[in-house]
Amino acid sequence: MAKSTYIIAGDIGGTNSRFSLHLPGQREHLCMQIYANEKALRDAPDFHHATLKPFLEKCCVEVEQWKSLGGEEAIRSQVQVVACLATAGPVKTNNTVFMTNMGDRGQVIDGNEIEKCQDGLLSVVVRCKLVNDFVGQGYGILDLNLVNECVELVPGSIAKIDHLGPKACVGAGTGLGECFLTKSSLRPELGYECYPSEGGHADFVPRGVLEVQLLEYLKEKFDCDNRVSVERVVSGRGLANVYEFLAQYFPERVDIDVHEQFLNASDQQGRVIGENAEKKGSLTALATEIMLSAYGAEVGNACLKFLPTGGMFVTGGLTPKNIGMIQGKDSLFMKAYLDKGRMNPLLETIPLFAVLTEDVGLRGARVCAEREFNARTQSNGVH
Structure with missing residues (x-):
């Protein structure tokens, strides 16, 4: 069975992380959440468990299209997500970033690790592209x-x-x-x-x-x-x-x-x-x-x-x-x-x-995620 694809945009700053879920081609979000990094990262092993996992769990409860599938196991078998996270730091060629402004010791975000993770709903993320937060801002100003x-x-x-x-x-x-x-x-x-x-x-x-x-x-x-x-x-x-x-x-x-x-x-x-x-x-x-x-x-x-x-x-x-x-x-x-x-x-x-408006980075991250979705569609025939 072909999986339904959704898009997650993330605007990851030093203080807060903002996420929104979209259908491809749709500006309006299906779900959105802001996490205070200091609080979220306190007890989590890494960034994606601290923020992205609870956001996916929130989508599971609030998004009608996901609720209708009948639970987490069904969602994991029928949904895939293409994500783009606009992060406040220079992105390395291996799709990782070290965020100097997040926490006392900084924070590594690794897009490859997010793609590999099979822990619960994180397994639905098939692509996680990291871009500099001001690449997100740049594409976001085109939407103003x-x-x-x-x-x-x-x-x-x-x-x-x-x-x-x-x-x-x-x-x-x-x-x-x-x-x-x-x-x-x-x-x-x-x-x-x-x-x-x-x-x-x-x-x-x-x-x-x-x-x-x-x-x-x-x-x-x-x-x-x-x-x-x-x-x-x-x-x-x-x-x-x-x-x-x-x-x-x-x-x-x-x-x-x-x-x-x-x-x-x-x-x-x-x-x-x-x-x-x-x-x-x-x-x-x-x-x-x-x-x-x-x-x-x-x-x-x-x-x-x-x-x-x-x-x-x-x-x-x-x-x-x-x-x-x-x-x-x-x-x-x-x-x-x-x-x-x-x-x-x-x-x-x-x-x-x-x-x-303060959601410019999130808007731009959605544009970048759309580009990733379109690239995957052309190469893999995503539905």
């Missing part, structure tokens, strides 16, 4: 409604889009990711192809006297002789790093209650700073201002490198959470973005968008 799901940071950005031009994406969440997309001018009907980048690990460059002191602090903290990466500042954990520096630099300005919350927040320290960022004159506000200024500067740097006349998209969880401090020509983000000297007029021509 620019009017309803984005904010134009440069006025008139939608009208400025060159539909043959490169696109780029920079997004701060737990870490900082970047990617770019290109379209063949000879075969534009084939659409955009996305390429990963580790631009978030480029050098952090101070833009003022206080940031010079911040750089020296980070070099000592992370035992770096000459440089630290921009991700150490522009990310959720970067926000925590900046506040930690400020608390030592300005001890007389420390809010004892907030600082106590910060010290007890484990890997959610950045969230504590963000939740208290509106307190005028506070160190949490100053930390957020420094982070957003560095964020705008890095987005401007990426625009100079990629010249994304097809659009630069600012994604990641920190973007919608701080949109009030990002948009507007007088925001610290936009001032830093446009602080490029002779290149300012060029940056003003780049279509620039802040993305308000």
Whole structure:
């Protein structure tokens, strides 16, 4: 009997793992779940037992097409799954990734091991392709409604889009990711192809006297002789790093209650700073201002490198959470973005968008899973 094929998309970040189940060719999900990595990984032997297995078990209970088959054994005999996991780290050629931002010691995710695993419902996964999380983000931006799901940071950005031009994406969440997309001018009907980048690990460059002191602090903290990466500042954990520096630099300005919350927040320290960022004159506000200024500067740097006349998209969880401090020509983000000297007029021509939805990576992972499904269909005759 031919098995029915389903698609799983996964957006695997440093803090959360998001999964959705789809029928091939369908954008709407049949089931979706978000797992907090710190909690999920606590007692599990590996990543797929911590997250993917309980997600499949959830599908078994909630998806009508699976429920109608009559139990786990029937599902294992009649269902197969093609999965794509967009993971926050560089993917190796052997379909594995080491996620530096997941847990104190990092986490290995191995697509080959997932395919081989025969433990319960994990056996239905016949293909598990790993891609960089910003490959997922890149394909996901192609699915955006620019009017309803984005904010134009440069006025008139939608009208400025060159539909043959490169696109780029920079997004701060737990870490900082970047990617770019290109379209063949000879075969534009084939659409955009996305390429990963580790631009978030480029050098952090101070833009003022206080940031010079911040750089020296980070070099000592992370035992770096000459440089630290921009991700150490522009990310959720970067926000925590900046506040930690400020608390030592300005001890007389420390809010004892907030600082106590910060010290007890484990890997959610950045969230504590963000939740208290509106307190005028506070160190949490100053930390957020420094982070957003560095964020705008890095987005401007990426625009100079990629010249994304097809659009630069600012994604990641920190973007919608701080949109009030990002948009507007007088925001610290936009001032830093446009602080490029002779290149300012060029940056003003780049279509620039802040993305308000946080499921972009999941959308892109579905696109990549569809590609895997289509490849298997052509080679193996999957139904």
